[in-house]
Amino acid sequence: MCSRDCCNNKGPVSRTKEGNPCEKKTQKQESEIIVPTPQSLLYPYEVIQEIADFIVKGSGIRPKIGIICGSGLGSLADIIQNPKVFDYEKIPNFPVSTVEGHAGRLVVGTLEGANVMAMQGRFHFYEGYPLAKCSMPVRVMKLCGVEYLFATNAAGGINPKYAVGDIMLMHDHVNMLGFAGNSPLQGPNDPRFGPRFPALVNSYNKDLINKAIEISKTMGIESSVHVGVYSCLGGPTYETIAELKALRMMGVDAVGMSTVHEVITARHCDMKVFAFSLITNKCATEYSDKKDDEASHDEVMAVAKNRQKTCCELVSRLVAEIQKTA
Numbered sequence: 601m602c603s604r605d606c607c608n609n610k611g612p613v614s615r616t617k618e619g620n621p622c623e624k625k626t627q628k629q630e631s632e633i634i635v636p637t638p639q640s641l642l643y644p645y646e647v648i649q650e651i652a653d654f655i656v657k658g659s660g661i662r663p664k665i666g667i668i669c670g671s672g673l674g675s676l677a678d679i680i681q682n683p684k685v686f687d688y689e690k691i692p693n694f695p696v697s698t699v700e701g702h703a704g705r706l707v708v709g710t711l712e713g714a715n716v717m718a719m720q721g722r723f724h725f726y727e728g729y730p731l732a733k734c735s736m737p738v739r740v741m742k743l744c745g746v747e748y749l750f751a752t753n754a755a756g757g758i759n760p761k762y763a764v765g766d767i768m769l770m771h772d773h774v775n776m777l778g779f780a781g782n783s784p785l786q787g788p789n790d791p792r793f794g795p796r797f798p799a800l801v802n803s804y805n806k807d808l809i810n811k812a813i814e815i816s817k818t819m820g821i822e823s824s825v826h827v828g829v830y831s832c833l834g835g836p837t838y839e840t841i842a843e844l845k846a847l848r849m850m851g852v853d854a855v856g857m858s859t860v861h862e863v864i865t866a867r868h869c870d871m872k873v874f875a876f877s878l879i880t881n882k883c884a885t886e887y888s889d890k891k892d893d894e895a896s897h898d899e900v901m902a903v904a905k906n907r908q909k910t911c912c913e914l915v916s917r918l919v920a921e922i923q924k925t926a
């Protein structure tokens with residue numbers, strides 16, 4: 601609210617580059633101008649290092665594989681042996697999870713003999729966090745020693761061949777937030793993390809995709825496992841029919857609200873990436889009055905709960921493969 605008697609503006613005073621137009625500019629006011637912090641400066645290297653040291657010292661483990669649990673897939677962290685659990689609130693400079701199905705804990709331990717750390721709860725853009733904050737834990741993983749990122753998510757299936765409960769191994773993405781000029785790497789680049797202009801072709805490790813396909817055959821689930829393209833939108837709304845049609849025309853097979861900025865951050869610091877979507881709902885691409893066509897978080901959570909055993913087995917077996925060849 602503007603406090604000047606001369607002013608009729610009773611709304612919130614917005615501090616733009618030009619300042620409040622109804623106040624005379626003074627020297628002091630110039631210094632009050634708020635310039636948004638570039639995303640890359642939100643978590644400087646030293647802060648990430650501090651968080652990583654806290655986790656490595658606190659757990660006594662240097663993890664090689666980092667796992668991000670998607671909505672309703674927190675059980676991927678429950679299978680970790682000898683777990684050392686860190687609540688996000690207790691980790692210095694860590695955000696908190698605000699979404700149902702994302703517990704807000706970091707679990708460090710072993711899986712199939714490999715040292716791993718898992719985020720039971722990720723951060724989303726729609727929670728109000730900038731992308732660099734959403735993907736900051738990936739950099740923490742890197743400085744903890746992580747070489748492989750496993751990112752999982754719940755997603756809507758746009759490809760008409762996909763059924764609810766299927767798994768889509770991600771082999772590429774369409775970065776819709778990036779199209780709009782938003783990136784976790786926006787701002788000055790710190791070369792200790794990676795290069796100014798990272799390439800993203802081959803972001804999704806082909807060997808790991810092939811291994812996962814082989815594993816799906818031994819598990820007898822190969823007919824419900826696909827390889828496809830994921831796209832991340834800002835959320836929290838699910839998509840309109842027109843948006844889904846447009847995404848399908850662009851070659852997108854599954855749509856969600858996460859993962860892409862984590863993958864960008866991981867590739868920037870040269871981590872090997874494996875990612876999959878659990879198809880929790882089918883996205884309608886034609887107009888109809890059916891209530892069934894409406895996505896809901898309850899459905900997402902219920903399907904994830906039903907399929908968590910399969911997802912856990914796929915992840916454990918792939919970790920075992922990596923450990924075997926280490």
Ligand SMILES: O=P(O)(O)O[C@@H]1C[C@H](O)[C@@H](CO)O1
Nearest residue numbers: 670671753754857858897900
């Ligand atoms: O964290 P993920 O991407 O798995 O969660 C998806 C996107 C939203 O957070 C939520 C919507 O139901 O599921």
Ligand SMILES: Nc1nc2[nH]cnc2c(=O)[nH]1
Nearest residue numbers: 754755756855856857895
């Ligand atoms: N954007 C988006 N995210 C999801 N997460 C789970 N299902 C969906 C969906 O249909 N759309």
